[in-house]
Amino acid sequence: MSWNLEEAVSYYQQQGAPGNQSALISMLREVQQENGGKIPIGIPTAIAQAYGVKESLLLAIIRRIPSLRLADGHCLELCAGPNCGKQTALAALAEKESPGKFALKYVPCMRLCGKGPNLRWDGVLYQHADAALLRRLIGENCK
Numbered sequence: 001m002s003w004n005l006e007e008a009v010s011y012y013q014q015q016g017a018p019g020n021q022s023a024l025i026s027m028l029r030e031v032q033q034e035n036g037g038k039i040p041i042g043i044p045t046a047i048a049q050a051y052g053v054k055e056s057l058l059l060a061i062i063r064r065i066p067s068l069r070l071a072d073g074h075c076l077e078l079c080a081g082p083n084c085g086k087q088t089a090l091a092a093l094a095e096k097e098s099p100g101k102f103a104l105k106y107v108p109c110m111r112l113c114g115k116g117p118n119l120r121w122d123g124v125l126y127q128h129a130d131a132a133l134l135r136r137l138i139g140e141n142c143k
């Protein structure tokens, strides 16, 4: 089973997050570890919304802990598994739009094939993705 933010939010809530800052820090460490050594820039927003806290709280924690690092720019991860990978129009749109705007990565099957095509934008999972969703994400984030 691949890592996903929703499960992490639920797990660390059981550990006391967001009130318990140790639980929040452990969660941020896990996010960083699961995302190649940097916290995707959309993750603090998603965590703040999930817990009903201010994003500035999470950004302050990230700044305060030297081992935590926020990614520099936007990142789109497209599932290239056997089901989602058939969505060549989505990949073609991503390839066309990415230069100078966001990093584009192809990742193995996210193990959510029944809800594909799947993508992650700044670490946040989107299911049943289509060109309209991708255009909206780019428009909202890459001005």
Ligand code: FES
Pocket: 079, 080, 081, 082, 083, 084, 085, 109, 110, 111, 112, 113, 114, 116, 117, 118
């Ligand atoms: S092919 Fe995309 S989740 Fe499996």
